[in-house]
Amino acid sequence: MHxxxxxYYWPTIQGRGEFIRLALExxxxxxxxxxxxxxRKGQGMPAMLACLDGDNTxxxxxxxxxxxxxxxxxxxxxxxxxxxxRRLGLAPRAESGRLWLNQLQLTMADWLTEVHDTHHPLSMxxxxxxxxxxxxxxxxxxxxxRLPKFLDYFTQxxxxxxxxxxxxxxLTYGDLSLFQMLAGxxxxxxxxxxxxxxxxxxxxxxxxxxxARPNIASYLQSTRRIAxxxxxxxxxxxxxxx
Amino acid sequence: MHxxxxxYYWPTIQGRGEFIRLALExxxxxxxxxxxxxxRKGQGMPAMLACLDGDNTxxxxxxxxxxxxxxxxxxxxxxxxxxxxRRLGLAPRAESGRLWLNQLQLTMADWLTEVHDTHHPLSMxxxxxxxxxxxxxxxxxxxxxRLPKFLDYFTQxxxxxxxxxxxxxxLTYGDLSLFQMLAGxxxxxxxxxxxxxxxxxxxxxxxxxxxARPNIASYLQSTRRIAxxxxxxxxxxxxxxx
Numbered sequence: 001m002h003x004x005x006x007x008y009y010w011p012t013i014q015g016r017g018e019f020i021r022l023a024l025e026x027x028x029x030x031x032x033x034x035x036x037x038x039x040r041k042g043q044g045m046p047a048m049l050a051c052l053d054g055d056n057t058x059x060x061x062x063x064x065x066x067x068x069x070x071x072x073x074x075x076x077x078x079x080x081x082x083x084x085x086r087r088l089g090l091a092p093r094a095e096s097g098r099l100w101l102n103q104l105q106l107t108m109a110d111w112l113t114e115v116h117d118t119h120h121p122l123s124m125x126x127x128x129x130x131x132x133x134x135x136x137x138x139x140x141x142x143x144x145x146r147l148p149k150f151l152d153y154f155t156q157x158x159x160x161x162x163x164x165x166x167x168x169x170x171l172t173y174g175d176l177s178l179f180q181m182l183a184g185x186x187x188x189x190x191x192x193x194x195x196x197x198x199x200x201x202x203x204x205x206x207x208x209x210x211x212a213r214p215n216i217a218s219y220l221q222s223t224r225r226i227a228x229x230x231x232x233x234x235x236x237x238x239x240x241x242x
Numbered sequence: 243m244h245x246x247x248x249x250y251y252w253p254t255i256q257g258r259g260e261f262i263r264l265a266l267e268x269x270x271x272x273x274x275x276x277x278x279x280x281x282r283k284g285q286g287m288p289a290m291l292a293c294l295d296g297d298n299t300x301x302x303x304x305x306x307x308x309x310x311x312x313x314x315x316x317x318x319x320x321x322x323x324x325x326x327x328r329r330l331g332l333a334p335r336a337e338s339g340r341l342w343l344n345q346l347q348l349t350m351a352d353w354l355t356e357v358h359d360t361h362h363p364l365s366m367x368x369x370x371x372x373x374x375x376x377x378x379x380x381x382x383x384x385x386x387x388r389l390p391k392f393l394d395y396f397t398q399x400x401x402x403x404x405x406x407x408x409x410x411x412x413l414t415y416g417d418l419s420l421f422q423m424l425a426g427x428x429x430x431x432x433x434x435x436x437x438x439x440x441x442x443x444x445x446x447x448x449x450x451x452x453x454a455r456p457n458i459a460s461y462l463q464s465t466r467r468i469a470x471x472x473x474x475x476x477x478x479x480x481x482x483x484x
Contacts, residue, residue: 054398059342062349062395074341076348078320083341099316099325100301106318107304113355121363122376123383134364134376141365153304156296 005031005084006068008048013232014184014225016077016112017065022176023081025219027088033224051075078105081173090173097167104157104166104174108181111150115188116233118142118240128237139240143192147185151200154178158202164209171213178203179210184234191241247273247326248310250290255474256426256467258319258354259307264418265323267461269330275466293317320347323415332415339409346399346408346416350423353392357430358475360384360482370479381482385434389427393442396420400444406451413455420445421452426476433483 005024009017011033024031037043051073054060061075067083074080082102085091091098121138122131154166163169166178182203186193197204210216219225228234247266251259253275266273279285293315296302303317309325316322324344327333333340363380364373396408405411408420424445428435439446452458461467470476 054395054402058402059345060398060402061345062352062392072338072341074345076345079341079345079348082344096314099314099321102324103301103303103316103318103321106321110304110355113352117359117363121359122379123387125383125387131379134379137364137373137376141367145365145367150304153296156302160296160300160302 002030003070005029006034007031007065008034008051008068009065010048011035011045012226012229014180014228014234015065015232018180018226019077019173019177020065020067020080020084021224022180022216022219023084023088023090023173025224026171026173026176026213026215027090028215029088078102078109081105081177085173088173090171090176092167092170092172101167101172101174104154105177107150107153108174108177111146111181112233114142114146115184118188119235119237128235132239135237135240140242143189143242147189147192148196151196151203155200155202158206165206171210175206175210176216179207179216182207183211184228187228188234188236189241190236244272245312247271248276249273249307250276250293250310251307252290253277253287254468254471256422256470256476257307257474260422260468261319261415261419262307262309262322262326263466264422264458264461265326265330265332265415267466268413268415268418268455268457269332270457271330320344320351323347323419327415330415332413332418334409334412334414343409343414343416346396347419349392349395350416350419353388353423354475356384356388357426360430361477361479370477374481377479377482382484385431385484389431389434390438393438393445397442397444400448407448413452417448417452418458421449421458424449425453426470429470430476430478431483432478 007017007020009015034043035045035048039046048064051057051066052060052063057073059073065077065080067074067080074083085098085101091101118139119128119135120131121134128135157166161168165171166174211220230236249259249262251257263275276285277287277290281288290306293299293308294302294305299315301315307319307322309316309322316325327340327343333343360381361370361377362373363376370377399408403410407413408416453462472478
């Protein structure tokens with residue numbers, strides 16, 4: 001019997017961990033969200049921080065999320081999904097298809113980093129309020145040029161796939177991630193997205209299709225889904241929208 | 243017979259393409275750096291831009307570098323290296339080793355993006371001079387906190403590997419990339435790196451070991467190696483160093 005997957009990620013935000021959670025939830029996989037479980041049972045935040053401690057963990061990650069599967073410890077979001085993809089039935093069998101999916105996932109990871117930098121353009125060690133002026137400039141550039149460019153790109157991928165999903169007829173983890181990007185963008189930039197969305201019906205359709213899948217719909221209603229908030233990557237600061 | 247690999251990348255900078263070039267050079271692989279070849283032969287920049295044109299290329303990439311191997315077109319630097327690794331003898335055979343290597347490569351990709359953002363913290367569509375004040379702040383933070391954190395991390399990985407290289411006794415593409423990161427950082431931040439380097443002898447040793455490998459030494463002396471310059475990712479702006 002396969003032991004439960006263990007996810008190690010910050011317990012109060014969706015963040016990068018959410019891309020892993022969505023894949024595990026869609027597949028109905030047995031997993032534990034370790035940092036959200038009680039410290040007294042050897043779980044909680046101390047267990048997450050141990051994954052990052054290179055003095056005691058030979059292949060420690062630079063940052064969360066980290067996934068444990070038995071003896072294997074895997075870091076970096078796209079790498080975890082690369083590992084889980086076939087095992088959860090969320091990636092194609094052929095190498096060429098898996099590479100294309102990984103390429104799309106990496107492009108979403110770049111996009112996500114740009115979202116993060118809209119509110120933290122100068123330093124991860126300072127509060128948003130300390131870099132607000134720079135954040136206003138970076139966000140204006142993001143809304144005007146970067147956001148449409150990414151929306152254009154993924155629309156083109158969907159159209160070229162000739163199917164409902166990024167790779168065609170079958171759902172992959174990339175579709176779950178694209179749903180998450182769109183949900184996050186609607187949360188963080190409601191005005192900009194309301195203005196842009198009508199030009200991108202294929203993306204809205206993908207978002208709605210994923211949200212309506214039974215396991216995802218049930219997950220989104222559950223307490224396992226952390227709400228968007230201003231500690232995460234997608235933050236709603238009205239002054240950065242528009 | 244295997245046809246030559248085709249690399250599509252900006253012809254005047256090292257940039258992200260350099261991580262691919264180093265792997266191909268170390269392996270002595272047959273490859274063509276397409277955008278640096280004559281347009282009249284169907285090469286040059288138009289050939290590179292065609293890889294990004296989703297109207298005519300079904301699996302167009304969002305951005306270069308792109309690698310073509312026969313019918314296969316692969317984008318995203320870490321994804322290209324994932325594909326080439328086993329084929330060039332620069333990655334371990336076991337899945338666990340390949341995942342760990344990909345994880346390290348992804349961590350270097352994050353580091354590289356932070357280097358880029360030291361001189362372009364606000365917008366990729368504006369010149370450096372238009373965002374210089376913000377660049378001064380972001381660079382100060384990078385030198386003080388981010389740079390040492392990444393240097394610490396990769397030192398720990400080297401020590402834990404108990405070998406000369408990141409994964410132990412055998413060279414992988416990750417070592418070539420770490421060499422490139424260190425060479426670029428010494429170019430862009432000579433003062434900061436001169437101050438920090440003595441605390442990181444294992445990294446300096448890795449850099450020198452890679453630079454002395456026959457194929458790499460020969461490449462670095464050749465005209466195929468584009469010099470660092472202020473159009474690339476590693477840029478030397480003295481005011482951002484210190």
